[in-house]
Amino acid sequence: MREQGILAKWDDAKGYGFIQPQGGGPRLFVHIKAFGLRAGRPFVGERLSFEPGRDAQGKARALKVQSLEPRRPVTPPAAAPRAAGTARAAGSASLWLIPLFAVLVLLTHLAWPLPHGLWGFYVAMSLATFIVYWQDKRSAQRGGWRVAEGTLHGLALACGWPGALLAQQMLRHKSAKPAFRRVFWACVAGNILLFVLLFTPLLAQWRRV
Structure with a gap:
């Protein structure tokens, strides 16, 4: 039996949101797949039947969703696709940071021998981070439980940022959200700075000053 409601919350990047039933009651989870084929993307305030x-898992959700709006509000011009393309190009260019960091590690090792297994730890953490990104991407597509952004940032800070960079570009996941990207790059900078302070004489020189 179909009901009606309003789309009260929608995350277009993640592809899901919540519908407030017209007759009251708790909000219902809705995934983009429940909308089937439609001309435009769902938007907050849209009247729906479902x-x-x-x-x-037995959790309540809305199925077979249909729009009750005569037409979707006018969207901004095609600046968004250009911005997305620019973000993807910048993300691809950022992959050069991985070989550059590898060169930094090699030069540091030649000048001041590094602990055994340090590079292996970076590889292991990067692989683990890539897998977590893949699982989160899969959950987003299926409407399942998501990995907290704080966990993703923690993995990046704990030497997993090369794997995170690869996952963002290869999986197209977490590569266009400005707030997430700002914190992510802060974690990358923090990890590289920590590496320099711990494994080069820079920290000792600062202490002498």
């Missing part, structure tokens, strides 16, 4: 249902 069938109440449940997912594989």
Whole structure:
């Protein structure tokens, strides 16, 4: 039996949101797949009809969603696709940071021998981070539980940022959200700075000053 409601919250990057039923009651989770084929993206305030249902875990959600709006509000001109293309190009260019960091590690090792296994630790953490990004991307597509952004940032700070960079570009995940990117790059800078302070004489020189 179909019901009606309003799209009260929508995250276009993640592809899900929540519908407030017209008759009251708790909000219902809705995934982009529930909308089927439609001309435009869902938007907050859109009037919808839907069938109440449940997912594989038995949680309430909206199914077979249809718009009750005569037409979608006018969207901004095609600056958004150009901005997305610019962001992807900048992200691809940022991959050069990985070989540059590898050169930094090599030069540092030649000048001041590094602990055994340090590079292996970076590789292991990067692989683990890539897998976590992949799982989060998969959960986003299926409407499942997501990995907290704080966890992703923690992995990047703990030497996993090369794997995070690869995942962002290869999986197209977390590569266009400005707030996330700002914190991510702060974690990358923090990790590289910590590496320099711990494994070069720079910290000792500062202490002498």
